[in-house]
Amino acid sequence: MAAKKKKTLSFEEGMDALEAMIGRLGEAELPLEESIALYEQGVALCAQLEQELAQKRRRIEQIDPETGEVEPFEAS
Amino acid sequence: MAGKLTLTVSQLNEYIRRMFQLDPMLSHVELRGEISNVKLHQTGTLFFTLKDEQAAISCVMYASDAAALTSVPFEGMRVVVSGGVGLYAKGGQMQFYVRGLRAEGVGVLYERLLALREKLAREGLFDRERKRPLPVYPDTIGVVSSPTGAVIHDIIHVSTRRDPDVRILLCPARVQGIGAAQEVADAIALLERIDSVSVIVVARGGGSMEDLWTFNEERVVRAVAGCSKPVISAVGHETDVTLCDLAADFRAPTPSAAAECAVPVRAETEQRLSALREALVRSALQQIGRKEAAVGLMRARLSGYSPQARLAEAEKRIAALRLQLRAQMDRTIQNRADQLAQRRRELDMLSPYRVLKRGYAIVTSGGHAVASAAGIRPGDPAVIRFADGMAEAVITSIRTVQTAPEEGHGGEEEKDAFI
Structure with a gap:
């Protein structure tokens, strides 16, 4: 299995980033432009995470230790 | 007893081999000794030397028999082996063919376990500071376990119950016996290299201390401790603590518990996400509200300086x-x-007229008030002014009088003037 290039946030990182944004947005001295930008980023991230969650499908697989091939796993 | 018999080497070795085989004692015997020169052949056949203080014998344990072992016997291990004596005809060496092997005496394994534990603890492999937090929202759950049996079944069952869309990637490995430690270590390393795997569960069902030995082997412990991803160990029952458990980031008492730890409940994740969305909107609105309030405040302050306000003021x-x-x-x-x-x-x-009311009169002559007898002469016309009118008169005679010095009132003089 080729190592996937990590260009997007993982779900976990996304959730962390979202929480950080909300925390930042709660700061009183945040400039307006920044808060608008943060809000827009946050909404986009929300949508991305929701979509990710909605598109997640059950996948039970096993990897062959010799060949590294991945195939569905059926418990016997 | 005729002449000498001449044999080939093969014939001799074959003859001796059969002799050993036919001897009931030599073909079924138990041998006590200490292990050295252990070699595990690729095929799974195990070679070692068994010795005591005075003597040594080469031992072979075929893969089919060695598979029953919980682990590779180690240098200096005192054991009792069962099997039979034979001849390796090709080289002419006498060997002991081991069919069974057990540690001699209680506590041998335990002592070894303690020694290894001590050594690895000194290296810091079990330190609390090394433990990494488990991911809250893992992508794929990597599992190292036997592909058959209750363990993987339980893990899949519990995981699916928590998240119907869970992703599990199993890397099958033997979890006991010779070679199992290598397989488990390799499996951990393999799953570690796969990006989507966020956490690795190493699981095995309950068993005796020997059954669980794989998870006390140094290479497994090192693989767990050195893994760049968090590892959950669920080996044996809660009461059996293996070194793998100690090295893992989290120890679960059972495979099911490991799944509980590794897999977040999907509904909760969804709730959390929607709560975050709400919080995002709320804090953005608050932020804008704060800005509006600040602008309002500025406006109020600014309008205090406007021309209209100053004019009104x-x-x-x-x-x-x-x-x-x-x-x-x-x-x-x-x-x-x-x-x-x-x-x-x-x-x-x-006012002089007030005086007139009291009965006095003013005499004028030629338009001037006459205040003294000396101011008028006989024959002069005069006007006598009373309070309620006037009379015209002519002065007939003048007579002056001496006035008392303490009585300086001119009025009396005037009055006297007319008497």
Whole structure:
């Protein structure tokens, strides 16, 4: 299995980033432009995470230790 | 007993081999000794030397028999092996063919376990500071376990119950016996290299201390401790603590518990996400509300400096000053009026006409008041003024009188003038 290039946030990182944004947005001295930008980023991230969650499908697989091939796993 | 028999080497070795085989004692015997020179062949056949203080014998344990072992016997391990003596015909060496092997005496494994534990602890492999937190929202759950049996079944069952869309990637490995440690270590390393795997569960069902031995082997412990991803160990029952458990980031008492730890409940994740969305909107609105309030405050402050406000302020002051001025004027006029009335009263008191009312009269002649007898002569016309009118007269005679010095009132003189 080729190592996937990590260009997007993982779900976990996304959730962390979202929480950080909300925390930042709660700061009183945040400039307006920044808060608008943060809000827009946050909404986009929300949508991305929701979509990710909605598109997640059950996948039970096993990897062959010799060949590294991945195939569905059926418990016997 | 005829002449000497001449044999080939093969024939001799074969003959001796059969002799060993036919001897009931030699083919079924238990041998006590200490292990050294352990070699595990690729095929799974195990070679080692068994020795005591005086002697040694080469031992072979075929893969089919060695598979039953919980682990590779180690240097210096005192064991009792069962099997039979044979001849390796090709090289002419006598060997002991081991069919069974057990540690001699209680506590041998345990002592080894303690020694290894001590060594790895000194290296810091079990340190609390090394433990990494488990991911809250893992992508794929990597599992190292036997592909058959209750363990993987339980893990899949519990995981699916928590998240119907869970992703599990199993890397199958033997979890006991010779070679199992290598397989488990390799499996951990393989799953570690796969990006989507967020956490690795190493699981095995319960068993005896020997059954669980794989998870006390150094290479497994090192693989777990060195893994760049968090590892959950669920080996044996809760009461069996293996070194793998100690090295893992989290120890679960059972495979099911490991799944509980590794897999977040999907509904909760969804709730959390929607709560975050709400919080995002709320804090953005609050932020804008704060800005609006700040702008309002500025506007209020700024409008205090506007021309209209200053004009209105000036008008208000003017009106107030006007009122003050008027009041002041009124007071001044009143004062003047009061003063005037006072003067008038004072003047009235001094008015000569007041005197007339009391019966006095004023004599004028030629338009001038005559205050003295010396001021007039007989024959002069005079006007006598009374309070209620006047009379015209002509002076007939003049007579002067001496006035008392203490009585300086001219009036008496005038009065006298007419008597």
